Amino acid sequence: MMTDSQDMTDLAAASSTEKKEHPRRIMTFMRRSSAFTTSQQQGIDDFGEHYLLETENKRFDALAIFGRVAPLTVEIGFGMGYSLITMAEAAPERDFIGIEIHPNGIAQICYEAGQKQLPNLRIIDGDALLMLENYFADSSIDTVQLYFADPWPKKKHHKRRFVQTHNMQLIRQKLKVGGIFHAATDWEHYAQWMLEILDTAEGFSNSAGHGNFAERPDFRPLTKFEVRGQNLGHGVWDVLFRKES
Ligand SMILES: C[S@@+](CC[C@H](N)C(=O)[O-])C[C@H]1O[C@@H](n2cnc3c(N)ncnc32)[C@H](O)[C@@H]1O
Structure with missing residues (x-):
């Protein structure tokens, strides 16, 4: 989580990177x-070649990558990746792709995946919005998950939140009909923001019924971060929306 002063310093750094990389793009992350x-070094040296996907001028090809076509989960912003590793291990019948821009998290998940020799997980180093736009075909993903995304608590930074009407339409475009967008947050304002945007988003239905948060699903691993939050009395809110059209 960000402190206010760190927030400002990081934001200045982020916006200078932003200008260089994508002149009009609003970044949802801080570098x-x-x-x-x-x-982490071992993760990159020994396992990076296997687990990190080459995406430039390429499109996602399940057969070439996983040697099969299986239900696909894409996680946006997996952080250090511990919950994604747990999920991939628990569901060998599915394939998982994690997208992150944090170098230490990317290196750590390569290490963990390599130690466990997980066959059904691959990693993308990049901005999830660009990857969704360019790498994944329309109607190709079964589940998109977004756990404890940066809450961008200040009002002037709300535009940096990942859940925005236009981003949800991009996710809708990439999900199969019947596919799921699942997000969890411990930031109440962001939780209400998500619910409001998704409840009115074209093409989605709320699996918990309009205006309701979902029960915490068993398949979402309890992270250290979440346990710490629970011990401090923080709430956690899940939203689970289904693509209807
Ligand atoms: C608050 S952390 C949460 C990490 C993890 N999901 C967890 O629950 O511990 C949010 C993560 O999302 C990543 N992130 C934010 N926007 C992203 C984007 N557009 N593409 C890729 N990663 C992103 C950040 O780098 C950061 O590691």
């Missing part, structure tokens, strides 16, 4: 990294 741990 940050620290020196790799030994495991």
